[in-house]
Amino acid sequence: MMDSYKKYIPEEVSNLPLMLKNSAKLFQSQPSLTSVDGTAYTYEELDRASQHVAVMLKSAGVGKGNNVAILAENSPHWGLAYFGTLICGATTVPILPDFRATEVRSILEHAGVKTVFISGKLISRLNEGLPPTVEMVINTDDFQLLDISKGMVVEPKGTPGALAKLNEESKISVGDKGFYEADGEELASIIYTSGTTGRSKGVMLTHTNLLSNAVQSGTVHKVVPEDRWLSVLPLAHTYECTIGMIITLLNGAMVQYIDKAPTAAYLGPVLKKLQPTTMLTVPLIIEKIYRSTIRPKLTKSAPMRLLMKMRPTRKLLSKAAVKKLMSFFGGQIRFFGVGGAPLAPDVEKFLLEGGFPYAIGYGLTETSPMLAGFNPSNAVFHSVGKVMEGVTVRIDNPDPLTKEGEIVVKGSNVMRGYYKDEEKTREVFTDDGYFRTGDLGIIDEKGIIYIKGRSKNMILGANGENIYPEEIEAVLNSREIVSESLVMEYKGKLTARVHLKMEVMEEQLQHLKENAAEYKKQLQEKADKVLAELMTQANQHVARNSKLQFMIHQLQPFEKTATHKIKRFLYQQAT
Numbered sequence: 001m002m003d004s005y006k007k008y009i010p011e012e013v014s015n016l017p018l019m020l021k022n023s024a025k026l027f028q029s030q031p032s033l034t035s036v037d038g039t040a041y042t043y044e045e046l047d048r049a050s051q052h053v054a055v056m057l058k059s060a061g062v063g064k065g066n067n068v069a070i071l072a073e074n075s076p077h078w079g080l081a082y083f084g085t086l087i088c089g090a091t092t093v094p095i096l097p098d099f100r101a102t103e104v105r106s107i108l109e110h111a112g113v114k115t116v117f118i119s120g121k122l123i124s125r126l127n128e129g130l131p132p133t134v135e136m137v138i139n140t141d142d143f144q145l146l147d148i149s150k151g152m153v154v155e156p157k158g159t160p161g162a163l164a165k166l167n168e169e170s171k172i173s174v175g176d177k178g179f180y181e182a183d184g185e186e187l188a189s190i191i192y193t194s195g196t197t198g199r200s201k202g203v204m205l206t207h208t209n210l211l212s213n214a215v216q217s218g219t220v221h222k223v224v225p226e227d228r229w230l231s232v233l234p235l236a237h238t239y240e241c242t243i244g245m246i247i248t249l250l251n252g253a254m255v256q257y258i259d260k261a262p263t264a265a266y267l268g269p270v271l272k273k274l275q276p277t278t279m280l281t282v283p284l285i286i287e288k289i290y291r292s293t294i295r296p297k298l299t300k301s302a303p304m305r306l307l308m309k310m311r312p313t314r315k316l317l318s319k320a321a322v323k324k325l326m327s328f329f330g331g332q333i334r335f336f337g338v339g340g341a342p343l344a345p346d347v348e349k350f351l352l353e354g355g356f357p358y359a360i361g362y363g364l365t366e367t368s369p370m371l372a373g374f375n376p377s378n379a380v381f382h383s384v385g386k387v388m389e390g391v392t393v394r395i396d397n398p399d400p401l402t403k404e405g406e407i408v409v410k411g412s413n414v415m416r417g418y419y420k421d422e423e424k425t426r427e428v429f430t431d432d433g434y435f436r437t438g439d440l441g442i443i444d445e446k447g448i449i450y451i452k453g454r455s456k457n458m459i460l461g462a463n464g465e466n467i468y469p470e471e472i473e474a475v476l477n478s479r480e481i482v483s484e485s486l487v488m489e490y491k492g493k494l495t496a497r498v499h500l501k502m503e504v505m506e507e508q509l510q511h512l513k514e515n516a517a518e519y520k521k522q523l524q525e526k527a528d529k530v531l532a533e534l535m536t537q538a539n540q541h542v543a544r545n546s547k548l549q550f551m552i553h554q555l556q557p558f559e560k561t562a563t564h565k566i567k568r569f570l571y572q573q574a575t
Contacts, residue, residue: 015182015207017087018174019250020047027225027252033076033245035257036270039163041076043252046083051170053084053143054179057115060136063178064089067111067190070140070236071095071104072119074257077140077163078235079245081117086207089178090115091187093202094236096562101128103200107192108134111202111419118146118153126153184208190419191238193365202419203365205238212390212412213368214246219389221335221359221375223278225252228332230276232262232285237562238369239340243361244280253278264289268328275330280337283344284564286358289328290347291480294321315353322354335359335376339369340563342451342470345382346478352379360384362449364437366428367391368413371437372449380448387447394434395443403442404452404466408434440468457568459489465545467494472546475538480504481530484558486566493549497571498534499557500527527553 013019023032024047034040041049062068068085070092072078085092093111095104105128108116115136118126123139129151130137137146137153142164147154174180182188188210190202229248233240248255256274260266262285298317299305307313326333339361351358357376362384363369371393374385387393391411398405414435417425428436440458441451453468461467469487476485476496483499505526531551539547558566 013211014184015086015180015186016188016211016246017050017083017180017182019211019246020050020083021174021180023047023249023252030225030252031254032249033079033255033257035075035163035259037162037259039076039165041080041165043249045167046076046079046249048169049080049166050083050087051172051179052166052168053080054087054172055170056138056143057084057090058088058178060115062088062090062115062136064182064186066090066114067093068115068117069093069095069108069111069113070117071097071099071122071125072117072140073097073121073259074231074235074240075119075140075163075259076257077119077143077166078257080143080166081138081140082235082241082245085117086182086188087172087179089182092189094189094191094241096192096234096236097122097125098234098562099125101125105129105131107200107202111190111192120156123153123155182207184211185416187416189238189241191236191365201421201424203238204416204419205368206416209368209413209415210242210246211250213242213370214250216388216390216411216413217243217247217370217373218251220361220370220373220385223247223251223253227251227253227277228274229253229255229278229280230271230274231255231257231280232267233280233282233340234562237340238365239361239363239563240280242368243337243339243370264293264328271328271330275332277332278335278337279329279333280339282340282564283338283342283347286336286338286351287344287347287477289325290350294325294350295480297321311353318350318354322351322356325354325356333357337361339363339373341565342474344474344477348381352381362451366415366435367409367411367437368415370413371409371411382450384449384451387443387449392434393443393449395441396430396434396436398442399466404440405442406455407437407439407441407443407449407451409437410434440466459494461545467546472496472538472542472548475541476534479534479537482534484554484566486554486558486568486571487548488568488572490550490552494547495550495552496535496538496548497552497554497558498531499554500530505530 013022024043027043029042032041032043032046068090070081082092104125109131112133117138117140120141139146172179184207187204188207189205192200192202231244235241298308334357336358359375361370361373363371371391372385372387393409395405396408438455439451440453440455441449443449453470457469459467472487473485476482481501483501486497535548535551559570560566
């Protein structure tokens with residue numbers, strides 16, 4: 001293991017299973033992974049139940065060199081499948097629950113998966129059939145074997161059951177052959193990304209990658225045993241797995257999993273009951289709350305709008321609104337992490353001026369994921385925080401004037417490479433071993449990173465200047481009528497596809513509802529007018545070389561990744 005994190009953890013902890021075993025000794029009877037349905041494991045129970053899963057796998061011939069897929073919603077049993085797999089020496093292949101059946105089949109084939117853990121609700125994701133490598137399928141609801149007949153899973157009768165707590169004791173010692181023996185440089189996970197470019201790649205992360213990142217992240221924000229985390233993002237994504245599960249288990253904190261989509265109506269009672277101290281989210285969640293419930297109240301009248309234009313009064317009004325926001329989240333939040341995509345500037349300004357304990361993190365699946373971040377006490381507006389301890393970052397090929405260039409990184413958290421893809425692996429590493437993030441940005445003298453955009457998204461203007469679509473989209477998305485937008489080059493013109501909040505326009509045309517033809521005509525005319533006005537307004541707030549030339553009305557919401565980033569490739573192909 002590398003010195004950048006070894007000094008922070010006990011010497012005997014050299015892999016993730018040993019980390020869990022160590023935490024079971026330190027935090028024995030404290031709650032670890034729990035769920036709103038009442039299923040809860042103490043640290044000792046979690047370690048013991050994970051051992052039981054490991055014995056079950058080992059007895060079926062699963063061990064070092066085998067890949068085990070986990071396709072399930074968040075629950076304590078996801079963690080049991082994860083650690084049980086690692087304890088017996090195999091490698092986990094987490095799969096996002098929203099992947100289609102064809103994508104699941106493709107991953108199982110590419111990874112040569114031997115065993116699949118799947119929840120009852122997601123068995124239909126195996127409808128494309130099982131590859132011949134799959135020998136066993138286990139239901140994560142109760143850890144019972146599912147019947148495999150002719151390469152298909154035979155669904156059990158009845159509806160998927162609730163989680164059945166696993167209490168069996170397994171007596172495994174560190175010296176037992178095949179258990180707890182993973183070297184730090186061995187693979188812990190192969191994570192198939194659901195990226196914006198369309199091609200899903202298997203990111204190979206070692207025990208050292210993940211464990212080091214969990215420890216390094218503690219230099220940004222200290223997690224304590226008294227912390228209560230509420231999990232709302234998929235564990236199959238590295239963001240939630242490392243920052244939301246491994247870090248909590250390393251430090252003796254508690255995680256609670258929800259069993260439904262994190263809507264405001266569902267979350268309200270859960271937040272009131274749990275009173276979490278910590279949450280990890282993507283920008284879309286807090287942006288929706290701000291734009292649907294907070295901003296309308298702050299701008300409902302001409303006097304309010306005037307007060308919001310003056311910084312002293314705006315801060316006072318924002319602080320009052322943040323008090324209500326804190327109350328909604330249970331009143332005890334001390335760390336509200338935002339990552340996975342850029343946070344809209346107008347929303348961040350509100351959170352910063354109102355004193356909401358938000359924190360920004362930056363990273364990629366390939367970096368386990370954290371590279372930089374700040375905590376609520378040292379936020380820097382429009383930045384992604386300071387480079388994390390133990391990570392080396394530099395800017396490659398910086399522009400002589402702006403100093404902007406590609407962010408490249410090196411550290412114990414950087415992946416081994418892409419599974420079965422040596423060519424793509426070579427492409428993403430520099431000659432001196434730095435990983436190319438594909439992000440363009442600058443680093444100031446304090447080590448704080450500012451992201452401009454993705455290099456693959458950047459558009460080269462006619463005069464040779466760089467155009468960053470993300471900056472234009474932020475301007476468009478700040479408008480109340482806009483739900484989301486996507487900026488690209490279309491037929492040589494800088495173009496924005498805009499998904500409007502149709503309910504706002506429909507409300508204004510209620511009187512025409514009875515005349516379907518006239519209603520449709522008026523709705524289209526109003527949409528065209530709104531788009532024209534948006535283009536004019538946006539062009540007043542962007543750089544000279546970033547002025548929009550064409551607008552397209554996006555009728556349906558954009559398709560997105562697990563971290564709610566738009567799958568750009570789908571729409572660039574469509575144009």
